[in-house]
Amino acid sequence: MARLMAVAETVMLQSAETEKESQKMRAALYAPPKGMTRAELRRKRPPGMALTSMQAEALAAQLAAEDAQLMKGRSG
Structure with missing residues (x-):
């Protein structure tokens, strides 16, 4: 483009x-x-880019879970 x-x-x-x-x-x-x-x-901000505090917390929890899963795979 x-x-x-x-x-x-x-x-x-x-x-x-x-x-x-x-x-x-x-x-x-x-x-x-x-x-x-x-x-x-x-x-x-572009439309739809704002997060509520609940959405931000859910995203942080999801990222933490994915990170823990990735780290678990590296140590095993």
Whole structure:
């Protein structure tokens, strides 16, 4: 996907007739969505990424159990 985006960017920038136009296109391409500052984008989590304390505890317990199982296999 990253390669496809790089190719698309290159093609788009090649259509610019001047360096100034190229810089303008690049700035528009990498600008944050309208209405959001860069700081807001950094703070915002993707949907579904927040865990409740119960979910975090369950995940920690699951990881501890998997870790114990892996360590048991190494020592045997």
